[in-house]
Amino acid sequence: MSGTRRVLFGLLGMAAFLVLFPFVLQAAGGGIALASRILVLALFGLGVDLIFGFTGLLSFGQAAFYGVGGFIAGALLISGAVHSTVLALVIGTLAASLAGAIIGALSLRQVGVYFAMLTLAFSQMFYFLDISPLRNYTGGENGLPGVPRASVLGLHFTSNMQSYVFIAIVYFLAFALMWLIVRSSFGHVLRAILENPERAAASGHDVYRYKLVAFTIAAGYAGLAGGLLGLFQGYLPPDMFTIDTSGQIIVIEVIGGPGTLVGPLIGSIVWIYLSQVLQNFSAVAGLWKLLLGFVFVVLITGFRTGIAGGVLNAMRQMSRKREPLPAGSGE
Amino acid sequence: MHLIEAQALNGLALGAILALVALGLTIVFGLLGFVNFAHGALFMVGAYAGWVAYSNTNNFFFALLASLIITFVVGLVIERVLIRLYYQRPKQDQILVTYGLAIVLVEIVRAIFTGQTRLLSTPSWASGVVQIAGIYYPQYRVAVIAISAITLAVIYLVLFRTRIGLIVRAGIDDDVIVNILGINVNRTFLLVFALGAAIAGVSGIVDAPLLAVNPDMGTDILVQCFVVIVIGGVGSFFGAILGGLIAGEIVSLTTAFAPDYASVMLYIAMAIVLIWRPQGLLGVEGRA
Numbered sequence: 001m002s003g004t005r006r007v008l009f010g011l012l013g014m015a016a017f018l019v020l021f022p023f024v025l026q027a028a029g030g031g032i033a034l035a036s037r038i039l040v041l042a043l044f045g046l047g048v049d050l051i052f053g054f055t056g057l058l059s060f061g062q063a064a065f066y067g068v069g070g071f072i073a074g075a076l077l078i079s080g081a082v083h084s085t086v087l088a089l090v091i092g093t094l095a096a097s098l099a100g101a102i103i104g105a106l107s108l109r110q111v112g113v114y115f116a117m118l119t120l121a122f123s124q125m126f127y128f129l130d131i132s133p134l135r136n137y138t139g140g141e142n143g144l145p146g147v148p149r150a151s152v153l154g155l156h157f158t159s160n161m162q163s164y165v166f167i168a169i170v171y172f173l174a175f176a177l178m179w180l181i182v183r184s185s186f187g188h189v190l191r192a193i194l195e196n197p198e199r200a201a202a203s204g205h206d207v208y209r210y211k212l213v214a215f216t217i218a219a220g221y222a223g224l225a226g227g228l229l230g231l232f233q234g235y236l237p238p239d240m241f242t243i244d245t246s247g248q249i250i251v252i253e254v255i256g257g258p259g260t261l262v263g264p265l266i267g268s269i270v271w272i273y274l275s276q277v278l279q280n281f282s283a284v285a286g287l288w289k290l291l292l293g294f295v296f297v298v299l300i301t302g303f304r305t306g307i308a309g310g311v312l313n314a315m316r317q318m319s320r321k322r323e324p325l326p327a328g329s330g331e
Numbered sequence: 332m333h334l335i336e337a338q339a340l341n342g343l344a345l346g347a348i349l350a351l352v353a354l355g356l357t358i359v360f361g362l363l364g365f366v367n368f369a370h371g372a373l374f375m376v377g378a379y380a381g382w383v384a385y386s387n388t389n390n391f392f393f394a395l396l397a398s399l400i401i402t403f404v405v406g407l408v409i410e411r412v413l414i415r416l417y418y419q420r421p422k423q424d425q426i427l428v429t430y431g432l433a434i435v436l437v438e439i440v441r442a443i444f445t446g447q448t449r450l451l452s453t454p455s456w457a458s459g460v461v462q463i464a465g466i467y468y469p470q471y472r473v474a475v476i477a478i479s480a481i482t483l484a485v486i487y488l489v490l491f492r493t494r495i496g497l498i499v500r501a502g503i504d505d506d507v508i509v510n511i512l513g514i515n516v517n518r519t520f521l522l523v524f525a526l527g528a529a530i531a532g533v534s535g536i537v538d539a540p541l542l543a544v545n546p547d548m549g550t551d552i553l554v555q556c557f558v559v560i561v562i563g564g565v566g567s568f569f570g571a572i573l574g575g576l577i578a579g580e581i582v583s584l585t586t587a588f589a590p591d592y593a594s595v596m597l598y599i600a601m602a603i604v605l606i607w608r609p610q611g612l613l614g615v616e617g618r619a
Contacts (some may be wrong), residue, residue: 113422124594
C-alpha cells in the first residue's frame with residue numbers, strides 16, 4: 001500500500017471508530033461523557049507522543065500546558081470577553097504554546113534526567129501560581145465553574161452527545177494534523193533525534209531548535225485538550241495542574257504505545273475504562289490505580305512498545321510483510 | 332515580634348530536612364546514574380513505618396529505628412527485583428520504572444492504611460519551647476535540625492572516612508574501573524540504593540510531626556528535592572546541603588513577606604540558577 005493511501009485508509013478508519021465509539025462504550029457500560037473524557041486525554045496524549053514517542057523527550061510537566069490552555073480558554077468564555085468558542089480555544093492553545101516555548105527553552109538546555117526534573121519543577125510552579133497568587137482569576141483550590149458549552153456558527157453543542165460530536169471533530173482534525181507532522185521532513189528529523197541525537201546534530205540539524213518546536217507543538221495540543229475539558233464538563237479543576245495529571249498522561253502514553261499516534265487513545269481507553277469499571281466492584285474499588293501502576297511497571301520492564309506497538313508488531317508478523325508502523329519511518 | 336528571626340529558624344529546619352532527603356537522592360544518582368522518582372514514596376513509607384511504631388510503643392527512637400530498617404529492607408528488595416534490571420537501559424526507562432514504582436508504593440500504603448491523614452504528635456521530650464536569641468521557638472524544630480545535622484555528619488564520615496565510602500566515591504567517578512580492580516560494584520550498588528531509601532525513610536519520620544502523614548505526602552518533597560539538587564548541583568554532597576538550606580530559607584522568608592509566593596519563589600530561584608549556572612552551584616559540568 002502506498003503511503004498516501006495508507007493515510008487515507010487510516011483516517012477513514014479513525015472516523016469510523018469515532019462514530020461507533022460512544023455506542024460501543026455505552027454497550028460496555030460506559031457513558032457518552034466517558035467517551036468525551038477519553039478523547040480529551042487522547043488529544044492531550046498526541047502531543048506527548050510527538051515529544052516522547054517520536055523525539056525521546058520525557059516531560060513530566062505537561063500538566064502546566066493542559067491547565068494554562070484550559071483556564072485561559074475557560075476564563076475568556078466565562079467572563080464574556082470572548083464569545084466565540086473557537087476563538088477562545090485558539091487563544092488558550094496559543095497561550096499554552098507560549099508557556100511551552102518558555103519552559104522548553106529553559107528545560108531543553110538539559111537532557112535526560114535533568115530535563116524530566118526541570119519540566120516537573122516548572123509545572124509545579126504553575127500549580128502554585130494557580131492556587132495562590134492568581135486565585136482571584138482561577139478560583140484557587142475551588143477551580144473555575146460555569147464554562148459554557150461549545151457553540152460554533154450558530155450550532156449549539158449542548159447535550160452530552162452533541163458535546164461528544166464537537167470533541168470528536170476537533171480530535172479527528174488534530175489527529176490528522178499530527179499524522180501530517182510526523183510524516184513531514186520535520187517529523188523525520190525528530191525520529192533521527194530519537195535514535196541518535198549526536199548523529200542528528202552531526203548531520204547539520206539544530207537539535208535544540210527541533211526539540212523546542214516539537215515541545216511547543218505538544219504544549220499547544222495539551223492546551224487545546226485543556227480547553228475542551230472545560231467545555232464539556234463546564235468546570236475547570238485546579239488538579240489539571242498537578243503532577244498526577246502529568247504522570248497520568250505519561251502512563252497513558254506508555255501503556256498505549258509510544259510513537260504510534262493511536263497509542264494515547266488506547267491508553268486513555270484502558271485508563272478511564274478501568275478506573276470506572278473497577279470502581280463498580282466494591283472489593284477492588286480502591287485498587288484500580290495499584291493495578292494500573294503494576295501493569296505500567298510490567299509493561300516498561302517487558303513490553304516496551306505498549307499495547308498499540310504490540311498489536312502492530314503482531315499484525316506485521318502475521319501478514320509477514322515488512323510494513324513499518326504508521327509511526328515508523330514513512331517511506 | 333520576631334517574625335523574621337522565627338522564619339529564618341523555620342527555614343533552617345525545613346532546609347535541614349530537604350538537605351537530608353535530597354542527599355539520599357543525589358547519592359543514588361551519583362553512583363547508579365539515575366534519579367529515583369520513587370524517592371518521595373520511600374519518604375512516605377518511612378513516615379508510615381515510624382507512625383505505626385510510634386503509636387504502638389510511644390517511643391520516638393523506636394519509630395526512627397523502624398523507619399530506618401523498613402525502608403532499608405524495602406530498598407534492598409526493590410533494587411534486587413527491579414532496579415538492577417535497569418542499569419543498562421535508557422534513562423527514560425529508569426525514570427518511568429521508578430515513577431511506576433512510586434505509584435505502586437503509594438497505592439499499597441493507601442490500600443493498607445486508607446487515605447486518611449494521620450497526625451503524629453511531637454515526642455514528649457521535644458514538645459516544649461526553647462528561647463533562642465530572645466524568641467520562643469518549638470523544641471521539636473530544633474531537634475529536627477539536630478537530627479538532620481547528625482545524620483548528615485554520619486553519612487559524611489561513612490562516605491569520606493571509610494573503605495566502603497571510598498569504594499562508593501570511586502564508583503561514582505568510574506564504576507567500570509572499580510569493577511576491573513576486583514571490587515564487587517553490584518553489591519555496592521545494592522547497598523547504596525538501600526542507603527538512599529533509608530535516608531528518605533528516616534527523613535520521613537523526622538518530618539512527620541511537622542507534616543500530615545498521608546499516602547500522597549511524598550510528592551511535594553520529591554519535587555522540592557529536584558529543586559534542591561538542581562540548585563546545589565546533581566551528585567554533589569555539599570551541593571545537596573547548600574541547596575537544601577537555600578531552598579528552606581527561600582520558602583520560609585518569602586512566607587514572612589508574601590505568603591502567596593512562597594512556593595513560586597522556589598522555582599524562580601531554580602530558573603535563575605539554571606540560566607546562570609546550569610550545573611548547579613557546586614555541581615561539576617558534564618555530570619548529568
